Amino acid sequence: MTLSVGDTLPDVTFMTMTADGPQPMSTDDVFAGKRVALFAVPGAYTPTCSAKHLPGFIEKTSELQAKGVDRIACTSVNDVFVMGAWGKDQGVGDTVLMLADGNGDFASALGLEMDGSAFGMGKRSQRYALVVNDKVIEHFFLDEPGNFEVSSAEHVLKAL
Template sequence: MTISVGEQLPQVTLTKMTAQGPEPVDTGDYFKGRRVALFAVPGAFTPTCSAKHLPGFVEKDAELKAKGIDEVACTSVNDAFVMGAWAKSSNADGVTMLADGNGDFAEALGLTMDGSKFGMGKRSQRYSMVVNDGVVEQLNVEGPGEFNVSSADHMLGQL
Protein backbone atom coordinates (compact mmCIF):
# COMPACT_ATOMS: atom_id res chain seq x y z
CA MET A 1 0.00 0.00 0.00
CA THR A 2 1.34 3.41 -0.98
CA ILE A 3 1.92 5.98 1.74
CA SER A 4 -0.56 8.86 1.75
CA VAL A 5 -0.67 12.50 2.79
CA GLY A 6 -1.10 12.71 6.56
CA GLU A 7 0.74 9.47 7.30
CA GLN A 8 3.95 9.07 9.28
CA LEU A 9 7.03 7.98 7.33
CA PRO A 10 8.21 4.46 8.11
CA GLN A 11 11.27 4.07 10.29
CA VAL A 12 14.05 2.76 8.08
CA THR A 13 17.83 3.16 8.04
CA LEU A 14 19.20 4.98 5.02
CA THR A 15 22.86 5.88 4.45
CA LYS A 16 24.60 9.12 3.56
CA MET A 17 28.19 9.60 2.49
CA THR A 18 30.35 11.78 4.71
CA ALA A 19 34.03 12.74 4.64
CA GLN A 20 34.55 9.87 7.10
CA GLY A 21 32.65 7.36 4.96
CA PRO A 22 29.10 5.99 4.94
CA GLU A 23 26.94 7.03 7.90
CA PRO A 24 23.60 5.44 8.86
CA VAL A 25 20.58 7.76 8.93
CA ASP A 26 17.50 6.75 10.90
CA THR A 27 14.44 8.22 9.17
CA GLY A 28 12.68 8.77 12.50
CA ASP A 29 15.53 10.98 13.72
CA TYR A 30 16.28 12.62 10.37
CA PHE A 31 12.77 13.94 9.69
CA LYS A 32 11.89 14.79 13.30
CA GLY A 33 11.15 18.44 14.02
CA ARG A 34 11.75 19.86 10.57
CA ARG A 35 10.25 20.28 7.13
CA VAL A 36 12.09 18.40 4.38
CA ALA A 37 11.63 18.46 0.62
CA LEU A 38 12.38 14.84 -0.30
CA PHE A 39 12.56 13.60 -3.86
CA ALA A 40 13.29 10.13 -5.16
CA VAL A 41 14.80 9.03 -8.44
CA PRO A 42 14.99 5.60 -10.05
CA GLY A 43 18.78 5.82 -10.29
CA ALA A 44 21.75 8.10 -9.84
CA PHE A 45 23.48 9.07 -13.09
CA THR A 46 20.44 8.10 -15.17
CA PRO A 47 19.34 10.53 -17.91
CA THR A 48 16.24 12.31 -16.52
CA CYS A 49 17.52 12.10 -12.96
CA SER A 50 20.85 13.74 -13.85
CA ALA A 51 19.66 16.19 -16.49
CA LYS A 52 16.44 17.44 -14.86
CA HIS A 53 15.39 16.09 -11.47
CA LEU A 54 18.49 16.65 -9.31
CA PRO A 55 19.53 19.90 -11.06
CA GLY A 56 16.07 21.37 -10.49
CA PHE A 57 16.30 20.87 -6.74
CA VAL A 58 19.90 22.15 -6.67
CA GLU A 59 18.83 25.31 -8.53
CA LYS A 60 15.69 25.87 -6.43
CA ASP A 61 17.24 25.10 -3.03
CA ALA A 62 17.18 28.73 -1.81
CA GLU A 63 13.63 29.29 -3.07
CA LEU A 64 12.40 26.15 -1.32
CA LYS A 65 14.07 27.23 1.92
CA ALA A 66 12.53 30.70 1.59
CA LYS A 67 9.13 28.96 1.57
CA GLY A 68 9.73 27.07 4.82
CA ILE A 69 11.77 24.03 3.78
CA ASP A 70 14.59 23.28 6.22
CA GLU A 71 16.43 20.75 4.07
CA VAL A 72 16.32 19.26 0.58
CA ALA A 73 17.07 15.54 0.31
CA CYS A 74 17.27 12.99 -2.49
CA THR A 75 16.88 9.24 -2.18
CA SER A 76 17.54 6.45 -4.64
CA VAL A 77 18.05 2.70 -4.61
CA ASN A 78 21.81 3.10 -4.95
CA ASP A 79 24.62 2.69 -2.44
CA ALA A 80 26.10 5.61 -0.49
CA PHE A 81 29.29 5.60 -2.59
CA VAL A 82 27.30 6.09 -5.81
CA MET A 83 25.10 8.75 -4.22
CA GLY A 84 28.18 10.57 -2.91
CA ALA A 85 29.86 10.47 -6.32
CA TRP A 86 26.66 11.68 -8.02
CA ALA A 87 26.36 14.60 -5.60
CA LYS A 88 29.99 15.56 -6.20
CA SER A 89 29.79 15.32 -9.99
CA SER A 90 26.52 17.28 -9.99
CA ASN A 91 27.69 20.03 -7.62
CA ALA A 92 24.75 19.13 -5.38
CA ASP A 93 26.30 20.34 -2.13
CA GLY A 94 22.98 21.71 -0.82
CA VAL A 95 21.12 18.41 -1.29
CA THR A 96 21.44 15.61 1.26
CA MET A 97 21.84 12.34 -0.60
CA LEU A 98 20.17 9.43 1.20
CA ALA A 99 21.10 6.04 -0.19
CA ASP A 100 18.40 3.36 -0.01
CA GLY A 101 20.79 0.62 -1.10
CA ASN A 102 18.45 -2.34 -0.62
CA GLY A 103 15.26 -0.46 -1.46
CA ASP A 104 13.87 -0.85 2.06
CA PHE A 105 12.59 2.74 2.23
CA ALA A 106 10.98 2.60 -1.22
CA GLU A 107 9.39 -0.73 -0.28
CA ALA A 108 8.10 0.58 3.07
CA LEU A 109 6.55 3.58 1.29
CA GLY A 110 4.90 1.33 -1.29
CA LEU A 111 6.72 3.25 -4.02
CA THR A 112 8.84 0.65 -5.79
CA MET A 113 9.00 -0.11 -9.48
CA ASP A 114 10.43 -2.99 -11.46
CA GLY A 115 13.30 -1.79 -13.63
CA SER A 116 14.36 -5.33 -14.61
CA LYS A 117 13.80 -4.81 -18.32
CA PHE A 118 16.47 -2.09 -18.11
CA GLY A 119 18.83 -4.22 -15.99
CA MET A 120 18.09 -2.13 -12.89
CA GLY A 121 16.02 -4.52 -10.74
CA LYS A 122 13.82 -3.14 -7.96
CA ARG A 123 13.99 0.66 -7.82
CA SER A 124 12.13 3.58 -6.35
CA GLN A 125 9.43 5.27 -8.36
CA ARG A 126 10.06 8.91 -9.20
CA TYR A 127 8.30 11.14 -6.66
CA SER A 128 8.65 14.15 -4.43
CA MET A 129 7.14 14.87 -1.06
CA VAL A 130 7.15 17.49 1.63
CA VAL A 131 7.68 15.85 5.02
CA ASN A 132 6.80 17.90 8.08
CA ASP A 133 8.05 16.44 11.39
CA GLY A 134 8.00 12.94 9.87
CA VAL A 135 4.49 13.27 8.41
CA VAL A 136 3.79 13.43 4.67
CA GLU A 137 2.38 16.89 3.90
CA GLN A 138 2.50 16.72 0.09
CA LEU A 139 3.05 13.68 -2.15
CA ASN A 140 3.69 13.83 -5.90
CA VAL A 141 4.16 10.45 -7.61
CA GLU A 142 5.01 10.34 -11.30
CA GLY A 143 3.45 8.00 -13.81
CA PRO A 144 5.83 5.56 -15.56
CA GLY A 145 8.35 7.42 -17.71
CA GLU A 146 7.04 10.84 -16.70
CA PHE A 147 8.69 13.87 -15.13
CA ASN A 148 6.20 16.58 -14.20
CA VAL A 149 4.72 16.55 -10.69
CA SER A 150 7.90 15.54 -8.85
CA SER A 151 9.91 18.55 -10.02
CA ALA A 152 11.20 21.33 -7.81
CA ASP A 153 9.09 23.83 -9.76
CA HIS A 154 5.91 21.87 -9.08
CA MET A 155 6.76 21.63 -5.39
CA LEU A 156 7.40 25.36 -5.21
CA GLY A 157 3.90 25.90 -6.55
CA GLN A 158 2.50 23.79 -3.70
CA LEU A 159 4.25 25.70 -0.92
Protein backbone atom coordinates in the same frame (compact mmCIF):
# COMPACT_ATOMS: atom_id res chain seq x y z
CA MET B 1 -0.26 -0.05 -0.16
CA THR B 2 1.20 3.38 -0.89
CA LEU B 3 1.46 5.86 1.95
CA SER B 4 -0.40 9.13 1.48
CA VAL B 5 -0.78 12.66 2.88
CA GLY B 6 -1.15 12.57 6.66
CA ASP B 7 0.75 9.29 7.07
CA THR B 8 3.92 9.04 9.16
CA LEU B 9 7.07 7.89 7.41
CA PRO B 10 8.31 4.40 8.25
CA ASP B 11 11.44 3.91 10.32
CA VAL B 12 14.32 2.90 8.05
CA THR B 13 18.04 3.46 7.89
CA PHE B 14 19.56 5.28 4.93
CA MET B 15 23.26 5.59 4.23
CA THR B 16 24.94 8.86 3.38
CA MET B 17 28.50 9.67 2.39
CA THR B 18 30.40 11.98 4.73
CA ALA B 19 33.99 13.19 4.96
CA ASP B 20 34.52 10.23 7.33
CA GLY B 21 33.02 7.71 4.91
CA PRO B 22 29.58 6.06 4.81
CA GLN B 23 27.33 6.84 7.77
CA PRO B 24 23.84 5.58 8.64
CA MET B 25 20.98 8.05 9.04
CA SER B 26 17.65 7.01 10.48
CA THR B 27 14.29 8.39 9.45
CA ASP B 28 14.40 10.42 12.69
CA ASP B 29 17.85 11.81 11.82
CA VAL B 30 16.56 13.07 8.48
CA PHE B 31 12.98 14.14 9.20
CA ALA B 32 12.27 14.59 12.94
CA GLY B 33 11.58 18.21 13.80
CA LYS B 34 12.21 19.38 10.23
CA ARG B 35 10.23 20.26 7.13
CA VAL B 36 11.92 18.30 4.35
CA ALA B 37 11.46 18.32 0.60
CA LEU B 38 12.39 14.77 -0.39
CA PHE B 39 12.53 13.57 -3.96
CA ALA B 40 13.20 10.08 -5.23
CA VAL B 41 14.76 9.08 -8.51
CA PRO B 42 14.87 5.67 -10.21
CA GLY B 43 18.65 5.82 -10.49
CA ALA B 44 21.67 8.02 -9.97
CA TYR B 45 23.41 9.08 -13.19
CA THR B 46 20.35 8.28 -15.30
CA PRO B 47 19.52 10.92 -17.96
CA THR B 48 16.42 12.65 -16.54
CA CYS B 49 17.64 12.37 -12.97
CA SER B 50 21.02 13.96 -13.79
CA ALA B 51 19.88 16.54 -16.34
CA LYS B 52 16.65 17.75 -14.74
CA HIS B 53 15.50 16.29 -11.42
CA LEU B 54 18.52 16.81 -9.13
CA PRO B 55 19.66 20.06 -10.80
CA GLY B 56 16.16 21.52 -10.41
CA PHE B 57 16.24 21.06 -6.65
CA ILE B 58 19.76 22.49 -6.43
CA GLU B 59 18.65 25.52 -8.46
CA LYS B 60 15.49 26.08 -6.39
CA THR B 61 17.09 25.62 -2.95
CA SER B 62 16.71 29.23 -1.79
CA GLU B 63 13.10 29.42 -3.04
CA LEU B 64 12.22 26.20 -1.21
CA GLN B 65 13.87 27.50 1.95
CA ALA B 66 11.90 30.74 1.62
CA LYS B 67 8.73 28.59 1.63
CA GLY B 68 9.69 26.96 4.94
CA VAL B 69 11.71 23.94 3.81
CA ASP B 70 14.53 23.20 6.27
CA ARG B 71 16.24 20.46 4.28
CA ILE B 72 16.23 19.04 0.76
CA ALA B 73 16.99 15.35 0.36
CA CYS B 74 17.31 12.99 -2.58
CA THR B 75 16.91 9.23 -2.33
CA SER B 76 17.50 6.41 -4.76
CA VAL B 77 17.88 2.66 -4.63
CA ASN B 78 21.63 2.91 -5.18
CA ASP B 79 24.53 2.23 -2.87
CA VAL B 80 26.06 4.97 -0.73
CA PHE B 81 29.20 5.17 -2.90
CA VAL B 82 27.18 5.82 -6.05
CA MET B 83 24.98 8.40 -4.31
CA GLY B 84 28.04 10.12 -2.84
CA ALA B 85 29.83 10.23 -6.20
CA TRP B 86 26.72 11.43 -8.02
CA GLY B 87 26.19 14.21 -5.49
CA LYS B 88 29.82 15.26 -5.84
CA ASP B 89 29.62 15.18 -9.65
CA GLN B 90 26.43 17.26 -9.54
CA GLY B 91 27.95 19.78 -7.10
CA VAL B 92 25.28 19.37 -4.42
CA GLY B 93 27.58 20.49 -1.61
CA ASP B 94 25.41 21.07 1.44
CA THR B 95 22.26 21.88 -0.57
CA VAL B 96 20.90 18.34 -1.02
CA LEU B 97 21.31 15.46 1.40
CA MET B 98 22.00 12.36 -0.72
CA LEU B 99 20.31 9.34 0.87
CA ALA B 100 21.19 5.86 -0.34
CA ASP B 101 18.30 3.40 -0.02
CA GLY B 102 20.63 0.60 -1.05
CA ASN B 103 18.28 -2.32 -0.46
CA GLY B 104 15.13 -0.41 -1.37
CA ASP B 105 13.74 -0.65 2.17
CA PHE B 106 12.37 2.90 2.12
CA ALA B 107 10.86 2.60 -1.37
CA SER B 108 9.25 -0.69 -0.39
CA ALA B 109 7.93 0.61 2.95
CA LEU B 110 6.34 3.58 1.18
CA GLY B 111 4.76 1.26 -1.39
CA LEU B 112 6.70 3.04 -4.14
CA GLU B 113 8.98 0.26 -5.35
CA MET B 114 9.11 -0.43 -9.08
CA ASP B 115 10.56 -3.29 -11.06
CA GLY B 116 13.16 -2.06 -13.53
CA SER B 117 14.32 -5.57 -14.40
CA ALA B 118 13.28 -5.15 -18.04
CA PHE B 119 15.96 -2.43 -18.26
CA GLY B 120 18.57 -4.34 -16.23
CA MET B 121 18.00 -2.15 -13.17
CA GLY B 122 16.26 -4.56 -10.78
CA LYS B 123 14.06 -3.21 -8.00
CA ARG B 124 14.08 0.59 -7.85
CA SER B 125 12.05 3.51 -6.56
CA GLN B 126 9.37 5.23 -8.52
CA ARG B 127 9.92 8.93 -9.25
CA TYR B 128 8.16 11.09 -6.65
CA ALA B 129 8.52 14.04 -4.30
CA LEU B 130 7.26 14.51 -0.76
CA VAL B 131 7.12 17.43 1.59
CA VAL B 132 7.44 15.96 5.06
CA ASN B 133 6.83 17.90 8.25
CA ASP B 134 8.28 16.20 11.35
CA LYS B 135 7.98 12.75 9.69
CA VAL B 136 4.37 13.34 8.52
CA ILE B 137 3.66 13.54 4.79
CA GLU B 138 2.30 17.00 4.01
CA HIS B 139 2.41 16.85 0.18
CA PHE B 140 2.83 13.85 -2.12
CA PHE B 141 3.62 14.06 -5.84
CA LEU B 142 3.94 10.79 -7.78
CA ASP B 143 4.96 10.85 -11.42
CA GLU B 144 3.44 8.40 -13.85
CA PRO B 145 5.95 5.77 -15.05
CA GLY B 146 8.31 7.29 -17.61
CA ASN B 147 7.25 10.88 -16.81
CA PHE B 148 8.95 13.74 -15.03
CA GLU B 149 6.40 16.41 -14.14
CA VAL B 150 4.85 16.55 -10.67
CA SER B 151 7.97 15.58 -8.73
CA SER B 152 9.97 18.54 -10.07
CA ALA B 153 11.21 21.31 -7.80
CA GLU B 154 9.04 23.78 -9.73
CA HIS B 155 5.89 21.75 -9.09
CA VAL B 156 6.71 21.29 -5.40
CA LEU B 157 7.25 25.06 -5.06
CA LYS B 158 3.85 25.81 -6.58
CA ALA B 159 2.20 23.64 -3.90
CA LEU B 160 3.93 25.36 -0.97
